[in-house]
Amino acid sequence: MFNARDKCAIAGVGFTDYSRDSGRPVRSLASEACLKAIQDAGLSVEDVDGFVSYNFNDSVPAIAVATELGVPAAGFAVDFLAGGNAANLIVLNAIAAIEAGLAKTVVCYRAMNGRSGFRLGGGREMAAHGITQFTAPFGWITYPQAMAMWCRRHMIEYGTSAEQLGGIAVTLRENAVLNERAMQRAPLTLDDYMNSRMIVDPFRLLDICLESDGACAVVVTSAERARDMKQKPVYVSGGAYGGGPQQGEDLFDAIRWPDHAHNYSKYIAADLWASAGIGPEDVDIAQIYDCFTYSIVMQLEGFGFCKEGEGGAFTEGRRIARDGALPVNTHGGLLSEAYIHGFNHVIEAVEQLRGQSGPRQVEGAEVALTTAGAMTCGSAMVLHN
Amino acid sequence: MxxxxxxxxxxxETKPFWDACRDGILRIQRCSDCGTNRFPPTGVCPACQSDRSExxxxxxxxxxxxxxxxxxxxPKDVYADKVPYVVAIIALDEGVRMVSNLVDIDVDSVQADMPVTVRFDKVTDELTLPVFVPADGADRGS
Structure with a gap:
């Protein structure tokens, strides 16, 4: 279990514009976000000795960013070959490195031309090697198709409805309307959702996240050092990474997973809360990985905000709205702000806890949950100011 | 074309499965030591870690x-002629799951737990795909 409660903090954040076509190499996006995060912390490149990122062969390695920025000694430069499940893991990895003495101040980032370059949602190769030979030949190819299969199980077991999923999309859009960096800011109604095109039943277009070009970065350092830096530290009090049995041979494959109505979150929740020393009832805001509307349903249950099977009902009655009991994805999420593979959730949590979220600020937010991943493995953190 | x-x-590891499909036989692995069935094919039994299987x-x-x-x-150019189509996870009677297509059915009438049986569709000289159809007596929809 994560045993570094409050020993490290996020001391800086940086991000680029989010767009459909950046017109720039991914390395340039990564470097811009990382440099902004370093400067936000009041540091210079000489103060940084680590870079950690994750990618799907669609980004640039940590050493490329360190090289472009002229970092004199990037000792801990590490890349995870991973999906959104790693969006919190890289911060936990930076903390592990700092605690072990492998680095002092680490920049974590995700950078991608996810719309103009390699599109994660676009499908897989026609040559079905490995585990893919048992999925792709049947036209089961894209992540929306994969997750729709999970969602159906929840509908079968618990009666989760299209109206509940639509309510999530509508609520998150309300937040994006207030967010100047969100890619989708036009108000949305439940009718808009119900009338949006059925892509892969049970998912409509508006169940599916955006595709984005952009980059996000944060600076992680010891709490002691963070207290002397420019910004108010945001402490990492808890964290967990993992999943359950039979996770499959890649992120897509979940043929042997026990039950697709439940994801990784139910398997790591106990460790997450124990490591932070709090429970879900203590959380003020939650930035929950929302590659699809349905991903939020499973995680609300898995992390214990409601009972198993009640995730759909939990989202009703504006409970997850900005003025509700548990504001979720206060930036609009991957569904309406941007898809920086889940790392933009960490940015939003930090800004909220610093009180820097402008018109969408949740007053008095002190404790935030961030989560990453939707399927068989994932990561999560508890942050506080 | x-x-x-x-x-x-x-x-x-997987060739015996596809070879059998060409002969109209659906094969899965069974651990030679503990008898646990498994699919997709792997080298080691996840129940007992034996590397002996049949x-x-x-x-x-x-x-x-x-x-x-x-x-x-x-991709649009590949599947434009096929939509709408059903992809299903089938729970075989032998206790393993398999991804396949459910065919010969109205796409809007699929039900959870409906019984299905395999059918072999030859798509090239080399490849025969195991697809599933509603079992005899099951409601095939309109």
């Missing part, structure tokens, strides 16, 4: 565990 959809590339003939019967109806084709 050639077959333009994704083709499986069998390896030493191929058995499955009944070809199962039930719909979950399903989707693909309406938006991806």
């Amino acid at each position: 050639g077959y333009n959809k994704p083709l499986p590339y069998p390896n030493s 191929w058995i003939e499955a009944s070809g019967r199962g039930r719909v565990f979950s399903w989707i109806v693909v309406r938006h084709p991806v």
Whole structure:
């Protein structure tokens, strides 16, 4: 279990514009976000000795960013070959490195031309090697198709409805309307959702996240050092990474997973809360990985905000709205702000806890949950100011 | 016109499965030590870690565990002529799951747990795909 409660903090954040076509190499996006995060912390490149990122062969390695920025000694430069499940893991990895003495101040980032370059949602190769030979030949190819299969199980077991999923999309859009960096800011109604095109039943277009070009970065350092830096530290009090049995041979494959109505979150929740020393009832805001509307349903249950099977009902009655009991994805999420593979959730949590979220600020937010991943493995953190 | 959809590339572990499909036989692995059935094919039994296994003939019967109806084709040029189509996870009677297509059915009438049976569709000289159809007596919809 994560045993570094409050020993490290996020001391800086940086991000680029989010767009459909950046017109720039991914390395340039990564470097811009990382440099902004370093400067936000009041540091210079000489103060940084680590870079950690994750990618799907669609980004640039940590050493490329360190090289472009002229970092004199990037000792801990590490890349995870991973999906959104790693969006919190890289911060936990930076903390592990700092605690072990492998680095002092680490920049974590995700950078991608996810719309103009390699599109994660676009499908897989026609040559079905490995585990893919048992999925792709049947036209089961894209992540929306994969997750729709999970969602159906929840509908079968618990009666989760299209109206509940639509309510999530509508609520998150309300937040994006207030967010100047969100890619989708036009108000949305439940009718808009119900009338949006059925892509892969049970998912409509508006169940599916955006595709984005952009980059996000944060600076992680010891709490002691963070207290002397420019910004108010945001402490990492808890964290967990993992999943359950039979996770499959890649992120897509979940043929042997026990039950697709439940994801990784139910398997790591106990460790997450124990490591932070709090429970879900203590959380003020939650930035929950929302590659699809349905991903939020499973995680609300898995992390214990409601009972198993009640995730759909939990989202009703504006409970997850900005003025509700548990504001979720206060930036609009991957569904309406941007898809920086889940790392933009960490940015939003930090800004909220610093009180820097402008018109969408949740007053008095002190404790935030961030989560990453939707399927068989994932990561999560508890942050506080 | 050639077959333009994704083709499986069998390896030493999976070739017996695809070879059997060409002969109209649905095969799964069984651990030679503890008897646990498994699919997709692997080298080691996840129940007892034995590396000894054999191929058995499955009944070809199962039930719909979950399903989707693909309406938006991806890649567009490959699946435009196929939508709407059903992809299902089938829970075989032998206790393993398999991904396949559910065919010969109205795409809007699929039900959870409906009984299905395998059918073999030859798509190229080399490849025969195991697809599933509603079992005799099951409601085939309109």
